[in-house]
Amino acid sequence: MIAWALTQAILAGNFLGGQYDALRLHALGARAITVTSAVQIVILAWVWRSTGRRGPFFAGVVQTLLLVAEFATGELRLTALHVPLGVLLVAGIVQLVTMIWRIPLPVRRAGADLGATR
Numbered sequence: 001m002i003a004w005a006l007t008q009a010i011l012a013g014n015f016l017g018g019q020y021d022a023l024r025l026h027a028l029g030a031r032a033i034t035v036t037s038a039v040q041i042v043i044l045a046w047v048w049r050s051t052g053r054r055g056p057f058f059a060g061v062v063q064t065l066l067l068v069a070e071f072a073t074g075e076l077r078l079t080a081l082h083v084p085l086g087v088l089l090v091a092g093i094v095q096l097v098t099m100i101w102r103i104p105l106p107v108r109r110a111g112a113d114l115g116a117t118r
Helices: 002-016 022-051 055-075 079-101 110-117
Strands: none
Touching: 002 022, 002 079, 022 055, 055 079
16 A cells, blocks of 8 residues: 555656656556555454454545545545645555554464474
């Protein structure tokens, strides 16, 4: 998600800097990051179920809803909303990834490793 977000920021900067071909790639990237975020919700539901941590799931839902709003503001050329929302989304995506990476891995039983070595 971070790579998608940074790519979107770079493409937006290129477009605003006069490279108008970057807008088409930025629109394709918007579709890709929105779909990826929706798929991420399914994965975060599994994380919630397996670890009991629900925060990342709800953050992922909010992120996806904001990405849909970001997509709409871009399509409607509402730049005054689109650019600041994009900046907030990049920060939020980094926060969500950090939240996910901080979830501790489940503890393995000692006997579980014995079966794998035979």
